Amino acid sequence: MRLATHEAGRHGLTLRRGQVPDAVVEALLTHGGRDSAVLLHGHRISTAMRRRIAEHPDPAIRDAHADFVRTMVERGVPMGIEDLIDAYGRPPAELAAASDPKLRAMVAETWRDRPIAVQLRLLTDPDPGVRAAATKAEHPGVPPEYYEHCLADPAVRANAACRVPLTPDQFDRLLATGDETVLHAVAGNPHLTADMVARLQDSADPSVRVAVAYSRHVTPETRNRLLALVEAEDAAGSDEAALALHWTPYQPSWLRDAPLAERLTYLDCPHTVFRQILATGRDLPEEAWQRLDNDPDVSVRRAAAHRPDTPPQFLLRLIRAHGEAAHTRPLLVDHPNFPRQALRDFVDEPNPRLRLLALKDPELPVAELRRLAASQESYLRGGAARHPNVTTDLLERLLVDPEPTVAENAAANPALSRAGMDRILAEAGL
Known part of the structure; x- marks a missing residue:
């Protein structure tokens, strides 16, 4: 209730998980008005509070969430189907037939089932x-009886061309459009025949050549030749070639479902993406895993390390040498076979990103926590502020850290006492 009187407190309260108590909802509406009401909807509040807001005398509060959703629809910002149902008060089938085409498009994009x-x-x-x-x-998706209709429609042609099986005539007509987006869509279609792939080999577009090189229908020699051409163009400064090589949407995904004997022929493939996909398999023989665990490319070794029976020492060695790939989940340090007892040893690593992993140990000794809390890197201090083993005095120190994120992490730690919370509010005049 005291937090609701402060702008930052209201912001934090509306971000809490779970249902907000009725009394707090009332306080938020009183002090935050429309800004708070925008976030108070659906299962976040009780039925009584939903009714209270729906009957509120102030239209700015009464219509806050619905107005926000309608504004997002008008601007084309994706909104969940539940938000649309809540804001417009109609079932999804009726929304899909609404008079506003922007609303129909939003329903088409978000109502996947x-x-x-x-x-x-x-x-x-x-x-x-x-x-x-x-x-x-x-x-x-598109049902078969609508393939021809969609491939002939300029609005959806590219979306259909990248997924539906194509007849030779449809393939010819799509290439004849001269549309680059359509050409890229066709090049990535997983249903292309060998003849269709062969016709794309001599394309001047480097993205198309990369897509062809990743096809199961080309020989290793053709694959090497096509990728070498694009690499040479990249080295010569071609932005299109760089984009095709390093930001391509194409992958040889078909390799995941190939028979084991065929997949194993790619153990020595000179192109990393094939070995990466091979390493995502779970039925490889031990000799193959040994090869992948020692692959010259770390991304292949990381992919292999995610298998269920990865040796603990391999996981530890890989992380010590190359750290974590923070964008990949689950983290290797969270692998069931990772030796958890080794976590606290990371406190002594010279690389601060590796020292951060020590905080994954929920029982990290306080002495080690103090070392991390004194680090120059704010993300290490912030990690110490979040740690469940933090002491009261250490938490007090981190609460006044010059980096706001560190102080916020400390204030959000469940170890913060009620007396500590009261003092923070009193110092803020709340």
Whole structure:
């Protein structure tokens, strides 16, 4: 209740997980008005509070969430289907038939488990934006009887061209459009025949050549030649070639489902992406795992390390040598085979990113916590502030850290006492 009187306190309260107590909702509405009401909706508040807001005398509060959602729809910002239902007060099937094409497009983009009857209406919607949204995702997809219709529609042609099986005539017509987006979509279609892939080999577009090189229908020699051409163009300064090589959406995903004997032929493939995908398998023989565990590319070794039976010492050695790939989940340090007892040893690592991993040990001794809390790197101090084993005096020190994020982490630690919370509020005049 005291926090609700302060702007930062209201912000924190509205970000809490779970349902907000009724009395706190009332305080937020009183002090935060429309800004707080925008975030108070759905299961976050009780039925009584939903009714209270719906009947509120101030229209700015009463309509806050609905107005926000409608604004986002108007701007094309994706909103969840539950938000749309809540804001417009209508079931999704009715929203899919709304008069506003922007709303229909938003429903088409976010209501992924819609019935086929609704999908067919969206595929033939008079608005091209709605049709494009209906085919943006792989599911619910385009039924076979609508393939020709969608491939002939400029609004959805590229979305369909990258997924549906193509006849030779359809393939020819798509190439004849001269549309680069359509060409890239066709090049990545997993259903292309060997003849179609062969016709794309001599494309002047480096992205198309990369897509062809990743096809299962080309020989190793052709693959090497195509990728070497793009690499040479990249070395010569071509932005298109650099994009095709380093930011390509294409992958040889078909390799995941290939028979084991075929997959094993890629153990010596000179192109890393093939070995990466091979390493995501779970049925490889021990000799193959040994090769992948010693692959010259660390990304391949990381992929192999995610298998269920990875040796503990390999996990430890890999992390010590190369750290974690923070963008990949789960982390290797969270692997069931990772030797958890080794975590606290990371406190002595010279690399601060490795020292951070020591904080994954929930029983890290206080002496080690103090060392990390005195680090120059704010993310190490912040990690110490979040740690469950932090002491009261150490928490007090981190609460006044010059880096705001560190102080916030300390203030959010469940170890902070009620007396400590009261003091913080009193010092803020709350």
